[in-house]
Amino acid sequence: MKRTHDEREIKNWYDRRHRNRGENAWRSAEAYPVFLGYLNPLPGRKLLDVGCGTGFLLKAAAEMRLETYGIDISDEGVKIAKQISPDSTIIAGNGENLWLPDEFVDYITCIGALEHFLDIERGVNEMVRVAKPDATLCIVVPNANFIYWRLKRSKGTEQQDINETLMSLNRWKNIFTKAGLEVLGVYHDTWLARKIGKLALALLPIRLTYQFVFVLKKNKKNETTDN
Numbered sequence: 001m002k003r004t005h006d007e008r009e010i011k012n013w014y015d016r017r018h019r020n021r022g023e024n025a026w027r028s029a030e031a032y033p034v035f036l037g038y039l040n041p042l043p044g045r046k047l048l049d050v051g052c053g054t055g056f057l058l059k060a061a062a063e064m065r066l067e068t069y070g071i072d073i074s075d076e077g078v079k080i081a082k083q084i085s086p087d088s089t090i091i092a093g094n095g096e097n098l099w100l101p102d103e104f105v106d107y108i109t110c111i112g113a114l115e116h117f118l119d120i121e122r123g124v125n126e127m128v129r130v131a132k133p134d135a136t137l138c139i140v141v142p143n144a145n146f147i148y149w150r151l152k153r154s155k156g157t158e159q160q161d162i163n164e165t166l167m168s169l170n171r172w173k174n175i176f177t178k179a180g181l182e183v184l185g186v187y188h189d190t191w192l193a194r195k196i197g198k199l200a201l202a203l204l205p206i207r208l209t210y211q212f213v214f215v216l217k218k219n220k221k222n223e224t225t226d227n
Contacts, residue, residue, distance in 0.1 A: 005163050007094060007118060011073050013162040018076035023054045023084060025077070026112075031191055032057040035109055038138045038187070038215045041066055045106035050095045050127060051113020055081025058088040069105065071095060096122045100130040108137040112211065115141050115165045124179040128218060137181065137216040140189060144168050147208040169207050172214065182219035186212050 005013075018025050035057060041047060043065035049057050052070030054077060061068045068088040072078050078092045091099060095110070096119050108127050117123040127137060142156070144166035149155045156164050167175070173183055189211035193201045206212070 007073070010116070010118070010163050011075075014072075014074035015076040018054070018074050018080060023056075023080055025080070026053045027056070027191065029056040029059070032111070033060045034190060035111055035138050035140070035213070036060055036064065038185075038213065039107045039109070039136050041107050046104065047107040047109065048098075048100065048105045048127075048130065050098070050108065050110040050123070051116070052081050052090060053077055053111075053113075055084035055088065055090065057109055057111060058090070059085040062087045066107070069100065071098065094118075096126060098126045098130050102129055103132045104130050106132055106135055108135065109139075110137070111140045112142075114139060115167075116159060116163050117165075118163065120165060121175060121179070124175055124181070128179050128181065131218045133218055135218045136184075137214075137218075139176070139214045139216065140211050141172050141214065142166050142211050143207075143209055144171075145208060146210050147204070148210070150208075169212060172212060176214060176216055180219055181216040184215045184217055186214055189213055 041064060046067045047061045049070045052058055052072045055070060058068045058070045058081065062085055068085065070081055070088055070090040071093050072081065073094050075092045078090050081090050093099060095117055108131055114120060114123055131137065144155065145168055155166055176183060186206060188201055188206065188209045192210045
């Protein structure tokens, strides 16, 4: 049985990664504007990036004249993010306990972070809490049925060593709709095209993709779907 790690262990893992790799700990800067494109944000509005890592998404958003906020569990990551995006308000903390007031932000991004939360449902509920009634969200999460993992009979990234929850498309949808979010669309993570090519990615069924890019809208109605 896989051991459950506590928050301190998770924080230490990400601190080590950020110390060792610096601003190269995650994707490079050019990977992030695509996620903002799904939101079609308006200048002057507020954006929160949950699990902001090295801060490249925040920098891209700030350059679009958004008022930007970020949170990451890693103190070392926050140090880097503040250097990368000095115009953003960034704090160290966990996504299950956001420091912002209710209905505060217009846009929320969470790129490859939610699956590492100890309490995923609470994390999503916190995003819904701080989102304005008409807020739009872009959340990227991994697919338990990714074809490569199925063929190799292995699942997950190196972060399986610390904490990583994989779910199917329907299970992720259920998490979001249960929290009061409407799914506007689900897309491939185009970063995968760097490895398999754009044509191969276009032909890959969404249910077998690497990560799902969910575009969501806050919805007062709580709807559930079958797992």
